[in-house]
Amino acid sequence: MSALNIKKGSTSHSAYDLRSGLSEVEESHTLAVIVENEPGVLARVIGLFSGRGYNIDSLTVAEVDHTGHRSRITIVTRGTPAVIDQIEAQLRRMVPVHAVHDLTMEGPSVQRELALLKVAGTGAARVEALQLAEIFRANVVDSTLESFVFEMTGTPDKIDAFAELMRPLGLLEIARTGVAALKRGV
Amino acid sequence: MTKQMTGAKMVVQALKDQGVEVVFGYPGGAVLPIYDELFLQNDIRHILVRHEQGAVHMAEGYARSTGKPGVALVTSGPGATNAVTGLTDALMDSIPIVVLTGQVPTFMIGTDGFQEADTVGITRPCTKMNWLVKDTAKLSETIHQAFHVSTHGRPGPVLVDIPKDVQFATADYVPAEKAKIAHYQPRTEGDAARIAQLVELMEQAERPILYTGGGVINSGPRASALLRELAAETNFPVTSTLMGLGAYPASGKNWVGMLGMHGLYEANLAMHGCDLMINIGARFDDRITGRVKDFSPRSKKAHIDIDPSSINKVIHVDVPIVGDVTKVLEELLRQWRARGSKTDQRGLASWWKQIDEWRAVKCLTYKPSTTTIKPQYALERLEALTKGMDRYITTEVGQHQMWAAQYLGFEDPNRWMTSGGLGTMGYGLPASIGVQIAHPEALVINVAGEASWLMNMQEMGTAMQFRAPVKQFILNNERLGMVRQWQELLHGERYSSSWSESLPDFVKLAEAFGCKGIKCEDPKDLDDAIMEMIRYDGPVIFDCLVEKHENCFPMIPSGKPHNEMLLSADAEAFRSGAVLV
Ligand SMILES: Cc1ncc(C[n+]2csc(CCOP(=O)(O)OP(=O)(O)O)c2C)c(N)n1
C-alpha cells in the first residue's frame, strides 16, 4: 500500500470536495498531529487507533519544538473517507492534541522515510549491491569486508523497491523510520 | 504572592478553590497524607464509601443531579482498579467527575511495588484525560486543569494519579486563575450559516421531529428552557433518548415519549417517518438507530453536538452543527424569530394526526393482575404517589430501568440519573446516595432490580452512616429479567443462568444494616407500602415482589429497523433470528 496516494481533485484547493462522504473505497492518508509533549500522549493517540480499530501503516514521532514542548506525530493510515474523517475528529478532540493536518487533503506534500539496510556478500553480489546503491542514491555508512550498511532516504515506495533488489544480494536486516511529511510550499 | 505547602495540602486547597463541597472516597496507604489533610479541615465533607466503585458512582450521581463535577478519592492499586467501571460509565454518559488516586512513591514506580498499578495506563481509555504527577510543583496546576478539562467541551471523567512522595513534598501552590488551561477551549458557538440552513429546513418541514439527548441536560438548565421554547414556537414533536429524559417535560404538549430499543411506538415511528430530524445533543447510539441502513430513510438530518466526532460517526447528516446546545438553540431561536419564520401548518397538522393515530395503539398497555404485582403497575403507583414531590430517580440496569423510563414522568432535567451508555448493574444504589448527599431534603429513589442491586449493596452502610435516606425500590422478579427476556425471545427459551437464586431476605438485610425493610407482594397493599417508604425518615429497602416472567415492550430487537418493533401482542409471533448485541 503506497503512502503517497494523493487523490487528484480532492484537495482543499478544489472548489468541490470530490470525495463522496459515503464512498466505501479505502484511501491512504498521511496525518500530522501536533501534540503536547507529555508522558502518555503517544500512548493515548495509539490507543485511539487500536481501541477503535483504525489502521496504522506507519508512525513517527519526535519533539519538534523544544521550548514549546510540542511533538509532531506523523501517521499514515487507511480507511474510507468517513473513517478518515472520524479519525481526524477523534484526534482533534483529544485534550493534548493541538492540531491535526491531513497532508493528503491539504495539497501536495513531501514525504520521506529513512532506512538502514545491512547487506552481506562478497564477489559479484557485493559489487552489484554497491552499483544499485549508487543508482538509488543510498550511502554506505558502514562497511566490512563482507557487509555494507546502506542509508537511504526516499518515499516508502522507493525504499520498498531498493529493499526488494537487495534481498537476493544478501539483505540481512532493515530498519525504517516511518514517514515524515510536510506540506509543499507555504 | 505564592504559598508553600505540601502536595497533600495542595490537593485539599485545590479542591476548595474549585468549590468542591464533598468527596466520595476510601483511604489506603498511598493516600494517607491527603486523608490527614482532610481530617484537619471542615470545609470539605468526606463520604466514606464501602467499595471504590461506589465512590465513583456516587460522584456521578452528585454530578448528574447538580451539573457540578463529582469528586472521588481512592488509593493506589486495588483502589484505582476498582474505580475503572465508574470511570467508563462516566465516559460513556459524558459525566464530569474528577478521580484522585494515590500512587506508590515516584522512586518505586515500575518496580512492582506493593499496591502499585499502572493507573494512568489502565485508565487512559476510560478517561477524557489523565495525569501522573511526578513533581509537587505541578500538582495544584494539574488538579485545576483536570477540573477544567472535565467540565469544558463534552464533559467526562478525568483522573489525577499522585505518588505518595509527591504528597509529602513541598512546593508553591498555583491558584486556579494561574493554571494553564488556555489550549483546551473547545468551540461552543454554532456556525450561524449552518443554523440558517436548519431554520430553512424547519420552515419547509412537513414531518419534523426534535430528537433530544443527554447533551441537552449536560448543557445546563438553560438548554432545557430553550428546548421548551423551541417546541412551543414550532409545535414540533419532541422525543428523547434515555439520557435526555426531563429536558422536555413529560407533561408537555409536544412530548411523544422516549425513543429507542424500548422506546414508545409513536416515538420510534415518528423517527422512522419524519422528513426532518433535528438531533439535539444525542449521538445516534445503536440502541436508538437499530439497523443503521434503514434508519429514518426519508429524512433530512441536522445534528447539534459539542463533540465534532459525534457528528457523522454513525449516521451521515445533512446539517452538522458543532456547538454547545444552549448557544446553538439561542442562535437558532434568534434567527427563527428574526426571520419571522413560520412552520408548514398544514403539514404539521396532518403529522400530528398521524402521531395521534400511533399513540392510539397505547403501546404501554399491559395485562393487569389483581393477584400479583405487575412491575409496570408498581411504577405507575410510584409515579402517582410521588408526582409533584421534590423527587430524584436513579436506576440499576435491566427491565426495571426500561419500565422506569417508560412509566415515570420527568418534568425537569437532572432528575433522572441512569447508566445509559455502559449499562452498569450496580450503578443505581451508590448513585442514589450521591444524589441524596447533594440534595439532602429531596426524595431520592433508586428503582432497582434485585440482581443489580446486590452488586453494590454494601453501600447501604454508607447510606446509614451518612444519614442518606435513600429509598431502594427493588422490583424483585427473582430473575436477571432482561437476560431472561432475551433468552425467551431470541434463544429458544433456554434460561441459561438467568435465575436470581439464593436471594437474601431483603427485610432482614435491611434490619442488619439498621434501616427499614418493607416487603410487598399483593397489589392491594402496594399504595400503603409505598407511602410507608416515602414517609420513613431514613433509608429503606423495599422488596417489591413482582411478576417473574413479564417482558418489557415495545422492543426493537437489536439490528432491526424502527418499523419492525415488537409490541406485547406480537411477542408470541416472534421467535426467530439471533441477535448480535
Ligand atoms: C455489570 C453488568 N453485568 C452484566 C450485565 C448484563 N445484564 C443486563 S440486564 C441484566 C439483568 C439485570 O437483572 P435485575 O437487576 O434483576 O433487573 P431486571 O432485568 O430483572 O429488572 C444483566 C445481567 C450488565 N448490564 N451489567
Ligand SMILES: [Mg+2]
Ligand atoms: Mg430482576
